Amino acid sequence: MTGGxxxxxxxxxxxxxxxxxxxxxxxxxxKVGHSGTLDxxxxxxxxxxxxxxxxxxxxxxxYNKAYRCTALFGGTSDTGDKDGNVIMTSGRQxxxxxxxxxxxxxxxxxxxxxxxPPKYSAKKINGKRACDLAREGVEVELKPAKIKIYALNIRExxxxxxxxxxxxxxxxxxxxxxxxxxxxxxxxxxxxxxYAVDLRRTAVGPYKVADAVYAENLTPDTEYLDPVTxxxxxxxxxxxxxxxxxxxxxxxxxxxxxxxxxxEPGKLVRAEYxxxxxxxxxxxxxxxxxxxxxxxx
Numbered sequence: 001m002t003g004g005x006x007x008x009x010x011x012x013x014x015x016x017x018x019x020x021x022x023x024x025x026x027x028x029x030x031k032v033g034h035s036g037t038l039d040x041x042x043x044x045x046x047x048x049x050x051x052x053x054x055x056x057x058x059x060x061x062x063y064n065k066a067y068r069c070t071a072l073f074g075g076t077s078d079t080g081d082k083d084g085n086v087i088m089t090s091g092r093q094x095x096x097x098x099x100x101x102x103x104x105x106x107x108x109x110x111x112x113x114x115x116x117p118p119k120y121s122a123k124k125i126n127g128k129r130a131c132d133l134a135r136e137g138v139e140v141e142l143k144p145a146k147i148k149i150y151a152l153n154i155r156e157x158x159x160x161x162x163x164x165x166x167x168x169x170x171x172x173x174x175x176x177x178x179x180x181x182x183x184x185x186x187x188x189x190x191x192x193x194x195y196a197v198d199l200r201r202t203a204v205g206p207y208k209v210a211d212a213v214y215a216e217n218l219t220p221d222t223e224y225l226d227p228v229t230x231x232x233x234x235x236x237x238x239x240x241x242x243x244x245x246x247x248x249x250x251x252x253x254x255x256x257x258x259x260x261x262x263x264e265p266g267k268l269v270r271a272e273y274x275x276x277x278x279x280x281x282x283x284x285x286x287x288x289x290x291x292x293x294x295x296x297x
Contacts, residue, residue: 003029003051004224009212010038010046019215023048026218035060036204037122039180041083044201045209053227055293059268059280060230063205064150066172069196071183073102074164076193079120080180086195094165094192099157102165105189106182110152110171114144115181148174149182164192170202206232228277236270237261244273247281247291255283268292 006027010019016037024032027050035047035057044067049057074093077084094102117123120131125140133140151172158166171179180196187194202209206229213222237258239247246253255263263269263283271279280292 001052001227003027003031003049003053003227005053005056005227005230006048006050006218006222007207007209007212007225008046008048008218009209009214010043011215012041012043014215015040016046019046020048022215022218023050026220027222028220033057036063036065036175036201038201039081039083039199041081041196042199042201044199045204045207045212046201047204047207047230049227049230050224053224053230055295056227056230059234060205062175064172064174065177065201065205066170066203067179068155068168068170068198068200068202069179069183070166070168070198071186071194072160072164072166072197073098073187073190073192073194074160075195076184076187077195079195080118080178080184081196081199084120084195087193089164089193093162094190096157096159096165098165098190098192101190102157102167102186102192103154105186106152106154106167106169108189109182109185110149112185113148114146115178115185116144117142117176117178118180118184121178145176147177149177150174152182166197168198172203205230231270231280234268234270234280235261236272239271239273239278241273244271244278247271247279247289247294250291252288252290255287255289258289263287263289 006023008019016034020032029050031054032050033054075086075088077086122129153170155168183194183196265285268280268282271281277295279294281289284290
């Protein structure tokens with residue numbers, strides 16, 4: 001198997017695709033892709049899959065993510081972050097007396113199970129990214145998307161004279177959650193407006209930013225992470241020689257012929273033989289074993 005996973009600590013100012021290009025050039029490998037796009041102003045963990053490891057990337061689509069964000073209450077931005085056109089709140093700026101209301105607004109937003117994606121996002125509308133349409137001046141209607149915020153912990157408040165209140169918080173959330181929208185929605189509730197001034201992704205599924213390499217430290221000798229780590233969350237079974245041969249040869253059989261495991265229809269399972277991964281499989285509604293992805297052994 002060629003390639004593997006690079007855990008990159010993305011710097012501010014680079015796009016996620018810029019990071020792909022950096023890895024492609026530095027590691028000398030043509031097939032490269034990242035899991036979970038980061039905004040250009042954001043920093044932090046960007047898992048980049050290369051070579052044969054790209055086969056594993058789609059199994060990370062449902063990974064939960066974790067971030068540390070700093071938001072400024074007291075202004076708005078058309079992009080929801082500091083890179084947009086910022087307009088400071090007219091009239092009274094929020095101060096220390098408004099901290100309880102800001103805290104309550106953030107907690108309210110954290111309790112929601114849906115959010116409307118920002119217009120400056122990679123969300124696709126009729127095949128085009130919402131951000132591209134926004135830059136073209138096209139008005140689009142984005143529909144609420146289901147999300148889950150598992151935890152939002154406020155770390156600190158800071159009063160910035162003549163600007164407003166800075167709030168730093170940690171959040172752990174499902175895929176598809178926009179942290180910028182958490183900020184802007186909470187700003188709308190308070191009436192002061194808010195936008196993200198700093199955003200750092202600290203975790204993607206099992207991967208932590210503490211284990212990532214800084215972009216400027218990436219070299220051709222940087223070690224790859226084993227791509228099998230990307231499917232560690234999928235239950236594993238060991239097959240006997242006959243069932244392994246059936247799967248390798250594309251022969252169909254009923255789930256009852258694999259003993260010791262109770263298949264749930266549609267649920268993925270890692271199938272191994274003699275210590276080697278041979279396929280990701282599942283049972284269909286009729287109990288027939290299907291191959292979701294095969295791997296050369």
